[in-house]
Amino acid sequence: MKFLVLCLGNIGPEYADTRHNIGFMVGDYLAAKFDAPRFEIGRHAFTTEIKHKGHSYTLVKPTTYMNLSGKAAAHWLATLKVPVENMVVVTDDLALPFGKLRLKGKGSAGGHNGLKDIQATLGTDVYARLRFGVDANFPKGRQVDYVLNPFSADELIELPTRIEKAADAVLAFGALGLARAMNIVNVR
Secondary structure (H helix, E strand, O other): OEEEEEEOOOOOHHHOOEHHHHHHHHHHHHHHHOOOOOOEEEOOEEEEEEEEOOEEEEEEEEOOOHHHHHHHHHHHHHHHOOOHHHEEEEEEEOOOOOOOEEEEOOOOOOOOHHHHHHHHHHOOOOOEEEEEEOOOOOOOOOHHHHHOOEOOHHHHHHHHHHHHHHHHHHHHHHHHOHHHHHHHHOOO
C-alpha cells in the first residue's frame, strides 16, 4: 500500500530550524531512520521514499512555501495515484503545548495557512493531519515572528524525542489505519 506524507515547512536556510518547519524535520528524521535515498527535487517538492512493514511512504517536502502547500499535495497525490485518505499532513500547531501530538482525519484549518491552502486546492477538509504542538508563547500580534523563529534552548533538549514520536505516529497511520493510530497517538 502507498502513502503520501506531506511534511509542511518553508524552503531556505533561514527557515531550516524554525517551529514552522517541524514537518520538514519529521520528514528528514524518517528519511534518515530508513536510510532513504536523498530527497530529489521534483515538481513543487523535494521527495524521497521509505518502506516500512510492507508499505511505501513517499515523503514530500513542498518547495512552494507554506501558504501554497496545496499545489504540492494535489500534484503528488495525482502523480503517485495515492488516494487522499492515504495522505497524512505533518504540520506545526500553535494551539497545542510544545511536543503534543494530535492526529485527526478531518476538520478546520485552525488558522493554519498551509492547511487552508491544502483544503482549498483539494476541495475537502477530509484528510489526515498530524499536528505537532509548538505552543503559543508569543505577545499579541507576533505569531509570524514566533513560528519563523527557532525553538528555545529548553525545547531543543526535548525536540529529538518529540520528532521521533511524530515519526512513529506517521508510521502508525500507515500500518494501523487512521482510527487505530488516533487511539494511540491522541492519548499520549
